[in-house]
Amino acid sequence: MSRRTRWIASAAVWGAVTAGAVAAPFYLEGFWLQTGLFAMSAAVGAIGINLLTGATGQLSLGHAFFLAVGAYAYVYLSSDVGLPTPLAAVLAVAASGVAGGLFSPIAGRLKGAYLGIATLALIFGGQHVLFNAETVTGGYNGRAVPPMELFGFVFADSPEVVVFDVPFGSLERLWFLGLVVLGCAALFARGVLRGRPGLAMNAIRDHEIAAGVMGVPVARYRAGVFVVSSMYGGLAGVLVALVFQRVVPDYFGILLSLDYLAMIVIGGLGSVAGAVIGAAFVSLLPQLLTRYGDALPLVAAPGSGGVSPAEAARILYGAAVVTVVLFLPGGLLGLASRLRRAIPRIKELRWANSAPEPASRR
């Protein structure tokens, strides 16, 4: 198949995806928009941790901390310092980067399970600070998040805006912001992974000493990836705060970190698309189940005994992690590419042309 047809095919797919994403707020109710926005934020964070864990082989259980730094820094900088919100958002992302940088003595030196568990300290230490530094963080109850304001346009429910007869509240408006942020974050990460830094990261993962001998400053790169990954975390934090309109310390706990790991494994380690797919899966599944749990067999109404929808969601989530990892090496993304190969006609739409089986980089 010629380059040209392939290009046209992929342009068509992306066009359709974009059109769908743009049309969504006109049809979906608030609940779905909110869920979608959580998924987008999760995707941004998952891309970040995939850079670290998937591409560089550094386990992190502390990612939730960087989300917290981003979220709280945004709130602090915009409401207490009084910076314009876009600037506050940018600085909040930078602040997460700095927090990641401060951890580099550990992040540059440890690896594997040791680093993973060491990063738990970020979660517990971080939550301790969040609970205690009440003047900045609001303590246990957290703080309200000021809405983003870009060039005079406010991402909030008021002033009212109606587009094509559909009232555009904060969720509808944020939807587009989320799309743009996710798109940029994904493209950036793809560039990094396919470029020189991505190779160096993979080399560190596969053979640390060889990477050094090939000219890669290993400790500096490890720390660098950690910083980039924390900045992704921070960006996800800002986004989730905007959607939430509230930041509370409890949210940024160990479970969130574990969810992120599950996302990248379910989606497919080391790739951007994998992170996005995994994030969507992990964020949507419980919501789908609580929403439509009543319709499922074996799931009982909450409060009536039996398996409640929340429990069913947990069980399905756990089962999904197990099954995907065991039976779909390469995650959902791997499954997708295998399907694509299996169905010749769709094969023509392949946008990742090379890289056969072990899709460790994309």
Added chain:
Amino acid sequence: MAGEAGLEIRDLSVRYGPVRALREVGLTVPRGAVVAVLGANGAGKTTLLRAVSGTLRFHRGGVASGSVFFGGSPLPASPAAVVARGVIQVPEGRRVFGRMTVAENLRAGALGVRDRAAAAGARERVLTLFPVLAERAHQRAGLLSGGEQQMLSIGRALMGCPSMLLLDEPTLGLAPMMAARIAATIGEINAQGTSVLLVEQNAATALALASHAYVLEVGEVALSGPAAELAASDEVRRRYLGVGTPETDRPVGIGSGRTLPRWTA
């Protein structure tokens, strides 16, 4: 064939997913014999040994057809069961347990041996063969030099009191003197009744040791016969004995054909 109760490989085909690595390979190691397998890189020598030991599944491969018999009955597909039958492999690339000490590595080699006296005897023999292993008994194996690891790898296999030894490039990375020692040892072990299937790039050594030899090419048996006959064949001399024999020793470099232009930044 003379293969009275030795190792018999019949029409063996092996695949790694879509890659076909062996095609209808037949090979016999009579009891008490040394048989050599030669072949270029990627010919399938390692694959052959993996198929015998039952470790193909670790490489996402499997036997497509054919069978392996040992002592007159089929060899089971599980590595542990193969070891239990006395068929022990020295894998390619040393594969010592780097985080365990040298002594523990040897211990691991004897895990399948019930008979304590036999294990002690084997240990004695290994340590006299490779004194350096005794000196380094408590060093972690991962820190040994390449050649020392190779010795450990062979020693570890000998700890299992094999009745049939599969050797995948045992002299890889060994100094000439040590390689000669290994060759002599193989002869010795063989003399004590152990059959040997030897995969070896050093064709001269291999053909000197073996009674019979096979040449694999792209997964198929291209040549086979008594070792002496093969050693005399032109083809084998050219391809597998090439470097290192004075006759073919010609000045290389000049006129080697290829050149790489310099990089200008």
Added chain:
Amino acid sequence: SGKAVGGSPTAGGDGVKTGPGVSATTITVGVLTDLTGPYASLGKSLTQAQQLYFEQANAAGGACGRKYEVVVRDHGYDTQKAVAAYTEIGPKSAAIPQFIGSPMVTALKQRIDGDKMLTIPMAWATSLLGSRAIQVTGTTYDVDMINGVDFLVKEKGIKAGDKVGHLYFEGDYGESSLNGSKYAAGKLGLEIVEQKIKATDQDMSAQVAAFKAAGVKAVLVSVGPRQAASLVGVALAGGMDVPFVGSNSAYAPQLLDTPAAPALLKDFYVMTAGAPVSAPMPAMQKLVADYQAKYLGQTLDNAVPTGYSAAMIVDEAIKKACTAKDLSHEGILAAHRSQAAFEGGFGTPMDFTFFDKPSSRASYILKPDKAAVGGSVIFKEAAVSDLARDYPVPVG
């Protein structure tokens, strides 16, 4: 598209103005509870009690010619899930008779206020006061603690200059309680020795050691039942024989089956605004009978009347709003706020006209009792201490 503008309060066929959650035949109430998280046992009792209430209400003809429909969402004490659940059921609920978790309610405070959604949080922190739509029932934690300190001074021989320990949870619950105990201590010349813990802490040995070292004469307990049991057990075993006064969330009858039982039965008291299920009130006895009939063999604790009366508060507001022919959120809320002396038959009367003050300041003092239904009995009838009456409640 289906989302096009519309859905503002419209008049139904019966001339009643309706709002979200109210159709011609049904009134939907939303329950945001915790059935799988740390407060699962509370959530379960509350939810079952409320389901019982609305079932009974429907059997008695419903409200305003409509039947109640209860939508339950379990957020597992996770703020994000609670926000998502509110986004889902908020637009289709007339009121929320149960919302567990003060961080969750706080996170949604602005939206609840904006939606004018009558919401009854199942948390009693002062930070939830000050919002017109949110109705904290009974006393707040600090008021309970003030009454508790008063009790210690009046009946347990604590006097000015003594030290009193206060073990509390990180968060609203604990900190609200601590506010109360500090206020009371300041007024009475006591010294409070603080120990803060997390919900995941299980073993209170270190805290007991610290209290012992400080020489406390009594201990206030604003933690979960497990921690309370551990504290009391360790203290007694270690020879620290002092009275303990717990907040209403510090005790669960299940603990009487554990080795901590003797210690709990000895000198441990619980402060609460609602009467215990063992209280000899006719309404309570009927509730106990009905509940046991419907939920055979399930734990019956003091959360049952709490949940039941919260449902009753919502039902009353809706019925009142019906007479005013306005079942919009605003209508329901206005009807609710017009009640100055609500009495559901389960304890002290409540005043809903102010939303920046607790609706009551009277606390019962309960004592664990193995034989009693619900595991506790009234030790002292509900009363307002002088200290609590004059206490300026912090708001928000």
Added chain:
Amino acid sequence: MTPPPAHAGVVPELVVEDVTVRFAGLVALDAVSFAVAPGSTHALIGPNGAGKSTCFNVVSGVYRAASGSVRFAGAELTAARPHEVAALGVARTFQNIALSARLPVRDNLMLGRHRLTRSGFVSAGLRLPSARRESVRHGARVAQIAEFVGVADVLATPVGLLPYGTQKRVELARALCMEPRLLLLDEPVAGMNGEERREMAELIVSVRESLGISILLVEHDMGMVMRIADTVTVLDFGRRIAGGPPEEVQRDPEVIRAYLGESREGAS
């Protein structure tokens, strides 16, 4: 012995002086000294465990020497970290293959270009034109080197699926991709048969011919050492026991005793 090519001037000398390396209770290198003349091929031989790889590790910055000095291009290498050594134009292959098994050959080779390329997180992430140009230009060079080494047809294959011998070639190609001035080869023909050995030897010679770089070689195949090395240094138990032109070393009784053994024929 081939005289150093004319353009050898750009290649500095490697001087190893009195280098001692100790590991808990073991002297792996004991005051070893030798020098690699610009543009020459220098072989390092010795029995197993003599300290050859350790020597490589010291030169490439992987191990720290207890004392002594290693100088190259005016820099002291004993204090340098691996990537700093690489930056000076020192490349090496590994005795035990150290490639990224899951990545295709092309990516493994591109890693070799790391020191010659510049694009960082920002320019790669934003796909700045500079980063694109760089990757195209260096991609072409990688293809050229792959062609030269004979791995051009497996550029897209994950390394882990290749046979041992081919992986060894990829190792060499990756080192060449660093455009080294000094190339350290640790047993480049281990695991190869006669013909492949000869090819590899030719390849090494043409590398030196066409690039004029210095090569430091560890190899147990004496035939090959004799034919391609200009100078040989022999180590035993961490000590330098002999050195000089190959023919001389080959006849040294000490070397025969410690390394070659009495019957060289049988062992080659």
Added chain:
Amino acid sequence: MTTFVELLVNGVSVGAVYALIALGFVVIFKATEVVNFTHASLLLAGGYLIARLHPVVGFWAAVSAGVAGAAVVGALVEFLVIRRGRVGSHGVLAIVTIGVDILLTTELTRQIGTDVLAMGDPWRDQVVRLGPVTIAETRLVALGVAAALIVAFLLAFKFTGWGVAMRATAEDAETAALMGVRLGRVSLSAWAVAGGLAAVAALFLCVFPTPGLDRSTAAAAMKAFPAAILGGLDSTTGALAGGLIVGVTETMMSGYQGQLAFLGRGIGDAAPYLVMIAILLFRPAGLFGTKEPARV
């Protein structure tokens, strides 16, 4: 001074329980190099069995049954999940264990419901008085059991064929198979042992100073993480040392939180992690852990 001694003694006694939890964790890591997040739910399973069975069969029989039952659960996890995962990467397997943990914990907490289950142990709330300091009998027993088990495993790993096979498998399964190691059996036994250890740890976690087993019990497994890392993930001695350090740090920080108020109240929970970071800065493989051999 008395307070200090009392806190120290308490810290050591809590630490013994943490050490027990960490030990199970270390056994799996040593045997399979997998960071086992399922440990929390194995703990819950063991505790649940003991709690449910003791009224029926008596305490000691219930403990044996609990240990056996949790071992079976561990073995089942291995057989049904871990074994199927020819994933290669230990990091990915660790994530599988997260999934398994979610499954098991959800079901077990559903079973436990809102109850608080007593373990029915013979020590009840008895304490031993050492001068002015009191210590719960349960904790003394825990310390003894932890020490005994740790010594036993130390010896087992070093000197038995099982230990050697286990470590060999962890490092290189294929080569271990070539040594005649039955991989399935080794891995199965490791998980079974970890399950049994979890039951023992659960017992001591749920007796006297804490009121009993309930749905939040599993959270305590988190304490084993800093303990295991502190000591070195692959060291049984390290599990003991790490457990004690975590216990003492936590207890001291909580006990003195009045004096340490500037660090924020509730520092007791975060403190073990801070100590862990401090130690890892100087010893990246923990106090007793073995460093990766690095040579090329």
